[in-house]
Amino acid sequence: MPELRREPVSGCWIIVATERATRPSDFKTNQQIIKSSFCPFCEGNEDKTPPEILAYRDNGAMPDTGGWRVRVVPNKFPALQIEGEENKCVEGIYDMMSGIGAHEVIIESPRHIQSLTSLENGNVKEVLLCYRDRLVDLKNDKRFVYGLLFKNVGASAGASLEHTHSQLIVTPIVPQLVANEMENARIFYQQRERCLFCDMIDQEIDTDRRIVFLTDNFVAFAPFASRFPFEIWILPKNHKSHFENLQEFELDELANVLKGVLGRLETALDLPPYNYIIHSAPFNVTESEFFHWHIEIIPRLTNIAGFEWGTGFYINPTLPEEAAELLRKQ
Template sequence: FWKMDGLGVHEVIIETPHHHKDFDNLSIGNIVLILKTYRQRYLDLSKDKRIKYILIFKNYGIDGGASLEHPHSQLIATPIIPQRIKEELKGAKEYFDLKGRCIFCDYIKREIKSKNRLIKETEKYVAISPFAARFPFETWILPKCHSARYEETSDNNILSLARIMKETLFRINKKLNNPPYNFIIHTAPPKEFSSREWPDLDKKYHWHIEIIPRLTKIAGFEWGTGFYINTTSPEAAARILNSI
């Protein structure tokens, strides 16, 4: 069998000294510090040439996979690009090669125009219930201005991101009775590596945050096929989250 060394990094990011404060109950200033910490860890670990991908995520609640009660996020850096990310990169490249445009930028424009799945729009970001949502109330937050890399987000844009994240998570918690959830930041691989393996990636990919409330279980059909059964349409989810 082919194998490789188990190289990587795993960090726990403590979000607040307060033991029982959920993310949406933190102050904007506190969330800004968290998001800036994410950015700094991306920038620092991207210097390590052995690292091919850096994933930051949050598990909230027992069913969300949280193993520590104190509010925290996690970072895991790996020596390979995860398959899910590869598929996103490949899809973005194929669309760009065909259309000459970023698929995420086109997607954002269409969702803003239709408004059917739009949860929140600000000057710099949108929160959307994605058209092909895998899970009930799955929500994506995307920057409206094209950007492939979270770590290049300016201080001003991080402030705007903190506001829309707080508002979006507040709506999810209010409407769904404080559900367990995960959020994940999907961003481009470190620039030095991706410039060799994925030329012009900065034109083709678009970083975003995926929020997944854990309201249903993944069972045999999902594991066996990779298809997901979503019992709540994204249009219905957006209407419910917009009713606050």
């Protein structure tokens, strides 16, 4: 029988329709192969991208040349532009402002590889370090209040190039989804004087039914009310509201966890398209007692259709407990 589950962070209700469930091998992702005779992200093609913002390089290597390990460039077709001011205005009931912000691409390897899992742990750590460095730098710009790091893998997940990369978009306003998460977490904290995410971590570790990966400082699990089949969240065990406040040893461990979880998904689901998103507290919020940064990994195995758009409900044909059990075995 179908089951309704409430996701406490977003407040959304999820329908787990187990009678619609299929085996992992039965999911048809219809992933479109991204083919191109030329890749601007490969080493040697540095002049085909905008000038780099940041790169981790071998000693003596000049900017916008080879010899780099991770490289950050402005998006060639940015959603928001770095120049300008807010220029807020209204037109009747409608609010408007200039489209200022930042839109950057993090090129994760000079080699033409398709997955972060093809990198050594040390290289994955440098990607995460690059995320941290860019957030720290951009939060100094007082026009900006939020930075979203995300990765699209596969054409059906929004990627236009197969070369492994991720993106950072910084906005002058807090996205509504993040604002809703923070408000729900704040209400929980006011009522119980505890962090919602910390309670979630404790309960998941205690029940041990949805855990996928567990280390000294991080936990990865299938959320109780997973919106999508094989959705996985990664959270630090110790309370932290801002991703950019991670310490060096935590980045080492997180690299191992992220690579491990993605590798299990790729093995179990035969290289599925997916997105991951890092939810962190806004720049203009000091260390928060009630918000907890986290990574959401969403394999693109099902489509959102009319019911989902019309109600805000998601229909998940796979029990998160079964998804976690399968991934633990990989």
